[in-house]
Amino acid sequence: MAPSIKEFKFMLHRMKQSPLSIVGLSIVLFYVAIAVLAPVLAPPGPSWAFVRYTDPFMMPRPITNPSGGTVTEPSPPGPDHPFGTAEFQYDIYYGMIWGTITAFRVGLWVTFVSMAIGLAVGIVAAYYGGIIDEIFMRFTDIILAFPGLILAMAFVVAFGRSLDNVLLALVLVGWPGDARLIRGEILRVKQEDYVEAAKAVGCSDLRVMFRHVLPNAIYPMVISATLGIGGMVLTAAALSFLGLGAPVGYADWGQIISSSQNWIGVRGRTYPHTFLIPGVFIFTFSLGWNLLGDAFRDIMDPTIRRR
Amino acid sequence: MEKSLLNVEDLRVRFYTYEGIVEAIDDANLTVREGETIGLVGETGCGKSVTSLSVLALVPPPGKIEGGSATLKTKEGSIDLLRQKEDRLRKIRGDDISLIFQDPRSALNPVYTVENQVSEVFMQHRQKEIVKTALDELEKDLQKAGSFKKRVYSYEKKIYEKMLKNPKALTPKILSRIPIANRYRRRLRRELRKEIARILQVMRIPDAERVLDMYPHELSGGMAQRVVIAMALACNPELLIADEPTTNLDVTIQAQILELIRELKGKFGSAVLYITHDLGVVAELCDRVAVMYAGVVCELADVNEIFKSPLHPYTQALLESIPRPGKEFKTIEGEVPSLIKPPVGCRFNPRCRKATELCEREKPKFIEAEKNHFVMCHLYKG
Numbered sequence: 168m169a170p171s172i173k174e175f176k177f178m179l180h181r182m183k184q185s186p187l188s189i190v191g192l193s194i195v196l197f198y199v200a201i202a203v204l205a206p207v208l209a210p211p212g213p214s215w216a217f218v219r220y221t222d223p224f225m226m227p228r229p230i231t232n233p234s235g236g237t238v239t240e241p242s243p244p245g246p247d248h249p250f251g252t253a254e255f256q257y258d259i260y261y262g263m264i265w266g267t268i269t270a271f272r273v274g275l276w277v278t279f280v281s282m283a284i285g286l287a288v289g290i291v292a293a294y295y296g297g298i299i300d301e302i303f304m305r306f307t308d309i310i311l312a313f314p315g316l317i318l319a320m321a322f323v324v325a326f327g328r329s330l331d332n333v334l335l336a337l338v339l340v341g342w343p344g345d346a347r348l349i350r351g352e353i354l355r356v357k358q359e360d361y362v363e364a365a366k367a368v369g370c371s372d373l374r375v376m377f378r379h380v381l382p383n384a385i386y387p388m389v390i391s392a393t394l395g396i397g398g399m400v401l402t403a404a405a406l407s408f409l410g411l412g413a414p415v416g417y418a419d420w421g422q423i424i425s426s427s428q429n430w431i432g433v434r435g436r437t438y439p440h441t442f443l444i445p446g447v448f449i450f451t452f453s454l455g456w457n458l459l460g461d462a463f464r465d466i467m468d469p470t471i472r473r474r
Numbered sequence: 475m476e477k478s479l480l481n482v483e484d485l486r487v488r489f490y491t492y493e494g495i496v497e498a499i500d501d502a503n504l505t506v507r508e509g510e511t512i513g514l515v516g517e518t519g520c521g522k523s524v525t526s527l528s529v530l531a532l533v534p535p536p537g538k539i540e541g542g543s544a545t546l547k548t549k550e551g552s553i554d555l556l557r558q559k560e561d562r563l564r565k566i567r568g569d570d571i572s573l574i575f576q577d578p579r580s581a582l583n584p585v586y587t588v589e590n591q592v593s594e595v596f597m598q599h600r601q602k603e604i605v606k607t608a609l610d611e612l613e614k615d616l617q618k619a620g621s622f623k624k625r626v627y628s629y630e631k632k633i634y635e636k637m638l639k640n641p642k643a644l645t646p647k648i649l650s651r652i653p654i655a656n657r658y659r660r661r662l663r664r665e666l667r668k669e670i671a672r673i674l675q676v677m678r679i680p681d682a683e684r685v686l687d688m689y690p691h692e693l694s695g696g697m698a699q700r701v702v703i704a705m706a707l708a709c710n711p712e713l714l715i716a717d718e719p720t721t722n723l724d725v726t727i728q729a730q731i732l733e734l735i736r737e738l739k740g741k742f743g744s745a746v747l748y749i750t751h752d753l754g755v756v757a758e759l760c761d762r763v764a765v766m767y768a769g770v771v772c773e774l775a776d777v778n779e780i781f782k783s784p785l786h787p788y789t790q791a792l793l794e795s796i797p798r799p800g801k802e803f804k805t806i807e808g809e810v811p812s813l814i815k816p817p818v819g820c821r822f823n824p825r826c827r828k829a830t831e832l833c834e835r836e837k838p839k840f841i842e843a844e845k846n847h848f849v850m851c852h853l854y855k856g
Binding site: 382383 | 532534563565566568569572576580595705
């Protein structure tokens with residue numbers, strides 16, 4: 168497969184030319200490394216742990232009170248806890264490391280599933296047109312008419328607080344945008360001469376759709392998906408912050424910020440590390456995806472590259 | 475000697491738009507003889523392109539073919555293109571009749587290389603032949619292969635035989651999606667590549683091997699048009715419809731492309747339906763000319779006849795309006811009628827100098843006024 172290797176090399180070459188895409192890629196790769204190495208960077212059940220959870224995503228807590236109870240107040244960074252601890256003494260460093268996996272799960276899973284649903288709905292609507300198009304698109308309009316965050320909140324409240332429900336809620340608000348985007352693109356590409364030309368050489372409808380229309384229509388969607396991964400993580404964090412995400416103690420960046428609400432400055436006791444550290448993680452994570460999304464646009468579309 | 479290849483009779487196409495029913499083509503008649511070049515001339519919007527698309531049954535919605543017939547003579551007898559099932563039509567498109575588009579750049583899919591685009595035409599219509607040559611090559615390799623290679627080759631052979639038996643067989647299709655297992659396609663692609671390079675060379679494309687790996691946007695306009703023509707001629711069609719193939723090219727390239735079409739016509743023996751509004755090109759390239767006005771073919775004759783003794787008043791006026799040095803420049807009074815409510819009777823009557831009361835009442839018939847000279851006008855009796 169020599170041509171595909173050549174193509175890949177060319178992709179790397181293009182990336183090298185734009186420093187921002189390199190930054191984006193490095194950030195994302197950095198987080199991938201953290202996620203992959205999580206069991207090494209922060210082994211579950213450290214020696215100082217007071218409560219041992221069987222779920223590695225539950226953040227460990229140290230023994231701080233000889234009587235056995237837990238301390239509510241966070242503690243600043245120290246030798247055992249490089250990033251300090253959050254409310255109820257949860258170790259922030261552990262939470263950050265394992266939270267990366269959660270972030271990828273949220274971002275990739277939600278984006279992938281809503282893209283798949285959106286693609287299916289968009290293709291069916293654009294391909295058949297007429298009444299089917301009307302029904303599908305009006306349905307997506309109905310969902311788009313609700314403010315996304317509110318709809319997601321309503322969904323989670325109705326079905327119970329859990330990370331899985333947050334994922335489903337994000338898919339629920341995510342797919343209509345994708346469906347609309349792909350439908351519009353397909354309708355645009357259908358007008359192009361080369362589609363007519365493909366029909367004129369005797370291609371079947373399905374072949375025209377999947378070989379000629381879709382490859383030309385999919386770019387905006389791939390870009391919006393990569394840009395969307397960051398956005399999904401942000402929305403998930405917002406839901407967690409509102410107390411609708413993962414349960415307390417779960418390694419999820421939004422949840423850790425949520426638990427810092429009492430220590431932002433109330434009662435004169437401030438622990439800025441409890442919200443700054445997760446904040447920086449969330450910020451850089453979505454920044455990385457955004458930069459990478461921009462780079463994808465430049466690299467993947469053959470019509471705007473190679474000038 | 476002059477057998478008709480395509481016979482369009484009383485073709486009627488309407489577009490159902492919001493503004494009203496556009497009577498785009500109204501009883502158009504046209505014959506294309508085997509191996510000839512026929513020019514289809516007319517103003518913008520007179521229905522030239524719609525006529526050609528109707529022949530392929532590709533009129534875009536909201537257009538509908540409402541009447542008439544288009545009989546094509548094929549190896550399996552005459553068929554009416556307007557009354558065929560979709561899969562029969564698909565076999566005809568690109569194989570018996572192919573189309574060259576106006577703008578070569580937009581007629582090529584931007585995400586595929588030239589090789590991929592041209593190979594699609596071959597795979598649609600010539601898969602059997604390609605697979606057969608690949609199989610022959612394989613047979614040769616098989617004889618001199620070692621024991622390990624023999625196993626690989628016999629696996630390939632099985633797939634190719636399956637493809638040969640049934641072009642729509644599922645196994646090769648599925649295997650082509652699986653890495654490593656799809657390596658059998660390499661041989662197929664090599665054969666295709668040879669074939670495509672050969673046809674590109676016929677198109678006078680310099681450095682064909684390099685062009686194969688290019689994307690459409692990397693090609694110049696003339697080069698892109700050559701690729702489009704290569705795709706159109708790949709399967710040796712009986713009829714080539716060229717829809718203003720040179721309008722978007724500059725004059726020197728235009729001359730080259732015209733030269734190429736003329737030369738290829740001799741080589742491939744296809745009939746060419748050349749759609750244009752450039753009378754100069756028609757005079758140079760065509761054997762016969764059909765003149766269209768507002769959705770009807772008003773005159774059809776030999777190219778010399780048309781230029782020397784045009785019969786239809788529109789053709790006469792059209793030829794007079796060609797600017798010539800030292801001569802007074804004449805125009806046709808009035809303007810092209812709207813096709814939503816076209817004039818009753820002869821569509822040219824509001825602008826015709828010789829119009830009578832009959833012309834406003836009754837539609838003239840398409841008659842043979844002189845030998846091989848057809849006209850649609852009340853002035854002539856057949």
